[in-house]
Amino acid sequence: MNTDRLGDLVVGVAGDVAGTVVDPRAGLTRLRSMITPRAVITVAAGLAVGFLLARSRRR
16 A cells, blocks of 8 residues: 555545535445445455454453
């Protein structure tokens, strides 16, 4: 991951969220176009790892 562009990514996501609040239909259309199998797998893996870490620290 290129960390030089991380600020640009954060600003872009914040703009997309603000745009979704103003025009939900366009925002949801943009969200559907961004969803790829790789993104779904990455998010699922991140959630699983986070869950397992939280569970192990709780014990």
